[in-house]
């Protein structure tokens with residue numbers, strides 16, 4: 001074998017080795033992320049089970065007893081205006097607590113994913129129809145800029161729709177004064193689909209940006225702060241990622257990236 005051939009083989013072998021190493025490292029990082037998510041989920045499952053049992057059951061009993069007390073007082077003619085408003089206050093707090101517990105359980109809920117091939121463009125189109133009344137109410141303009149051909153991903157469609165919906169609702173809520181623009185675009189590149197949701201709303205202050213995916217982080221009076229936390233979990237469960245860019249006062253773009261179904265996905269799984 002001449003030195004040139006040996007040299008070429010050596011270079012090829014080194015390149016293949018580097019590629020294999022890169023793939024292994026990528027696979028390792030992915031497995032580690034999955035393990036972290038599984039650990040986090042196991043903890044959430046335990047807390048959720050505890051909350052459901054220790055708080056939801058006594059809350060149910062509390063609500064029933066308040067109701068019975070009100071009926072008994074009314075029947076005996078002892079239900080004064082003051083008692084009535086005290087009971088109403090207890091009832092209001094009960095509903096608030098019930099909301100807190102239910103919202104947490106919604107966040108913690110781990111539904112076994114049921115994935116099937118679906119066209120991301122079709123999902124986005126369905127959602128655009130679904131949010132039409134909200135767009136009209138916000139007096140906003142919705143532009144869909146979807147790729148010409150279908151983009152097929154393996155997804156749990158209801159979960160992914162929930163994730164996109166949370167992002168779209170945030171975009172609309174960020175444009176309260178009307179005349180805003182909501183641009184939703186999809187593009188496919190190197191086995192990844194990018195779905196971007198761009199609004200011309202109030203934007204996110206730089207100091208808030210690292211916190212928007214935290215559970216219970218909200219700047220809204222009636223926000224739970226769970227919308228983006230749930231969205232992130234759903235997207236990561238699909239081996240995707242979600243990024244936010246924002247210019248305060250000018251708007252925000254949220255980009256979701258998901259692996260496209262096909263050989264490229266199997267290779268790097």
Ligand SMILES: Nc1ncnc2c1ncn2[C@@H]1O[C@H](COP(=O)(O)OP(=O)(O)OP(=O)(O)O)[C@@H](O)[C@H]1O
Nearest residue numbers: 170171174203212218219220223224225227228252
């Ligand atoms: N498109 C956006 N424009 C401006 N701020 C945003 C946008 N998306 C998210 N945020 C900020 O991130 C915070 C967290 O969003 P998230 O969806 O998790 O909760 P929320 O919208 O406050 O409550 P919920 O989703 O329960 O209604 C919001 O309160 C807001 O401050």
Ligand SMILES: [Mg+2]
Nearest residue numbers: 166170227228
């Ligand atoms: Mg939200």
